[in-house]
Amino acid sequence: MSDGEVDLGRRRMLTAATVVTAGVGAAALAAPFVLSFKPSARAKAVGAPVKVDISKLELGGMLRVEWRGKPVYIVRRSAQALDTLQKVTPELFDPDSDQSDQPEYAKNATRSRDPELLVLLGVCTHLGCAPEFRPQVGSPGAANELVGFLCACHGSMFDIAGRVFKSMPAAANLEVPRYRSIAGGWLLIGADGGVS
């Protein structure tokens, strides 16, 4: 990717404006912001799984929760966003996630159990900043229609599956934690029925 393409991608990512809806352990909120949820001190101490209500997470929106002191991003991806995954594959550093951390069930084209639902640690694999969610879709026919995540610390860019682009400071995809769906439109972060 050339410097010009990177700059273009950043500019386009910085124009993002999708509503971010968040809610954890309670009804999700409709206002456009990220809610940071902190589990109880006891839960933090034991690193317990975190139960998240995703029933009101809108298409294109993101929840941000905390698990084991780290941010976890939960994104409900639109079909349009999912379409970008294949398009950007040639531009990615590790498109098949061979060198990246994720459970086996997330080592696939969408890095998820359910293609629509993305779960990632919001921790940049360069030096640990929290990448920003950039869910915009570019103008039709534009050269670089990116949706994904931008780490403002040193400019690493990730696609909407958390896969890092080539020639970025970060050299690994964003980590996928263990997780699983539970009844009632909830998600459990940090456990999947196997070893958590």
Ligand code: FES
């Ligand atoms: S910490 Fe993200 S690019 Fe450096």
